[in-house]
Amino acid sequence: MPQRTLYRKLVDSHTVVRLDEQHVLLYADLHIMNEYTSPQAFSSLREKNRKVLRPGQQLAVVSHIIPTHPVSVAERVIVDPPSALQASNLKRNCRDFGIKLFDANHEEQGIEHIIAPEHGWIRPGMVVLCGDSHTTTYGALGALGFGVGTSEVEHILATQTLVYRLAQDMRIKVEGALPAGTSVKDLVLQVIARIGAQGARGYAVEFSGSTIAALSAEARMTLCNMAVEAGARAALIRPDQTTFDYIRAKAAGLGEQEFRPALADWEQLYSDADAVFDIEHTFSASEVAPFVTWGTSPDQAVAVTAPIPDPAAAADAHARAAILLALQYMGLAAGETMFGLPVDRVFIGSCTNGRIEDLRSAAAIVSGRHVAPTVRAMVVPGSGAVRRQAEQEGLAKIFIDAGFEWRQPGCSMCLAMNDDVLAPGERCASTTNRNFEGRQGRGGRTHLMSPAMAAAAAITGCISDVRTLENRHA
Ligand SMILES: CC(C)[C@H](C(=O)O)[C@@H](O)C(=O)O
Numbered sequence: 001m002p003q004r005t006l007y008r009k010l011v012d013s014h015t016v017v018r019l020d021e022q023h024v025l026l027y028a029d030l031h032i033m034n035e036y037t038s039p040q041a042f043s044s045l046r047e048k049n050r051k052v053l054r055p056g057q058q059l060a061v062v063s064h065i066i067p068t069h070p071v072s073v074a075e076r077v078i079v080d081p082p083s084a085l086q087a088s089n090l091k092r093n094c095r096d097f098g099i100k101l102f103d104a105n106h107e108e109q110g111i112e113h114i115i116a117p118e119h120g121w122i123r124p125g126m127v128v129l130c131g132d133s134h135t136t137t138y139g140a141l142g143a144l145g146f147g148v149g150t151s152e153v154e155h156i157l158a159t160q161t162l163v164y165r166l167a168q169d170m171r172i173k174v175e176g177a178l179p180a181g182t183s184v185k186d187l188v189l190q191v192i193a194r195i196g197a198q199g200a201r202g203y204a205v206e207f208s209g210s211t212i213a214a215l216s217a218e219a220r221m222t223l224c225n226m227a228v229e230a231g232a233r234a235a236l237i238r239p240d241q242t243t244f245d246y247i248r249a250k251a252a253g254l255g256e257q258e259f260r261p262a263l264a265d266w267e268q269l270y271s272d273a274d275a276v277f278d279i280e281h282t283f284s285a286s287e288v289a290p291f292v293t294w295g296t297s298p299d300q301a302v303a304v305t306a307p308i309p310d311p312a313a314a315a316d317a318h319a320r321a322a323i324l325l326a327l328q329y330m331g332l333a334a335g336e337t338m339f340g341l342p343v344d345r346v347f348i349g350s351c352t353n354g355r356i357e358d359l360r361s362a363a364a365i366v367s368g369r370h371v372a373p374t375v376r377a378m379v380v381p382g383s384g385a386v387r388r389q390a391e392q393e394g395l396a397k398i399f400i401d402a403g404f405e406w407r408q409p410g411c412s413m414c415l416a417m418n419d420d421v422l423a424p425g426e427r428c429a430s431t432t433n434r435n436f437e438g439r440q441g442r443g444g445r446t447h448l449m450s451p452a453m454a455a456a457a458a459i460t461g462c463i464s465d466v467r468t469l470e471n472r473h474a
């Protein structure tokens, strides 16, 4: 029996037919859509008079363009005409083709990558597709998830399959315990900084090692979500007891009779001992420090107390130019540290860090303190369920008492497709995943960091070191 990686096992079990050396026709168990990348696919289906083959294996969510004003979900109105049109198109398409939809006024509405796992719809061994790059998130539960292009959405709707080019196998091993004050967000920013924004390009990355095994299911989602920022085509973690417990807790209606046999299958989902990876990296968790991006690419990140790289020390002219451009856009100088840099805005949310554990870790820092008077800070929960739970646990009150805006769920300032935007030149401590130029508003400056670090920035008014926050207030 050839030794196979977990990735290969998932691909093999979903291969309808091998097309050539590089391509297979891949079956999708679940296809998720948003308002942004699906309209053309539906128009094209209508033109050709084609049907959706498996409406029951489709799911649609309004997430990107939705306003997050703190009115009740029932009262939510999309005022911006193009956005309102996208939402109403999705509604009509879902109605006409019989697809389950979470629209603007649905109590469970949220970011696609948050609501799919929290309802137990993502299970180990599945292939999950979505017209969105952060579909890699589902690897946290042992499912092969990845983003597809708008043109592929039509093919998936019509056939429940995708023409898929195979990836190579990469393993990233992380061993040891994460130091106090750090989280998986710091780990993943450090990994991306080390291997580069293209470092995993063309690879399906399997994360393994004792650090990964010790992570909660939600922390694993943060990790797999961000893997795409290193260029990964997929991210995977071997499903284990943590995974099974998470699914058991989330999947309402998954009875013992269904769970037992499924579990027997899920337990087979691992890379064989002698499976060969095309490339391997190893990291030590003990070296992880709170990490912050200084530039305009997720790999331009440093430990909060370390200096920003000096362009003069760059490997070549190309790298030097990239650093200089990023420094200029960000209004920073080489040699500065991120520590102490004043921020105007703080954003806690997104499919990277908008889950309940993220809000708990931010609230733990905020509790009993107040947002600095120079800062506008907001929390945008990842879904209606996250928002409700945070209210029940008293986290919402902690944020509101501290002066945070407590908003309705959505992608919000992760990519500023609604009215949550930075003004030109504004600097934002953000728990999101992309710090590209203008991502949070034209001329806006984004610094990616963990929820605890973003909370610390809100309180102190500047980028701070969450490990020494107590001292700063003493
Ligand atoms: C809008 C969508 C296509 C996009 C993605 O693919 O990731 C968005 O979610 C993002 O985070 O940039």
Ligand code: SF4
Pocket: 063, 064, 111, 112, 113, 132, 134, 350, 351, 352, 410, 411, 414, 415, 432, 433
């Ligand atoms: S929260 Fe951000 S990264 Fe996630 S799907 Fe929305 S826009 Fe994309």
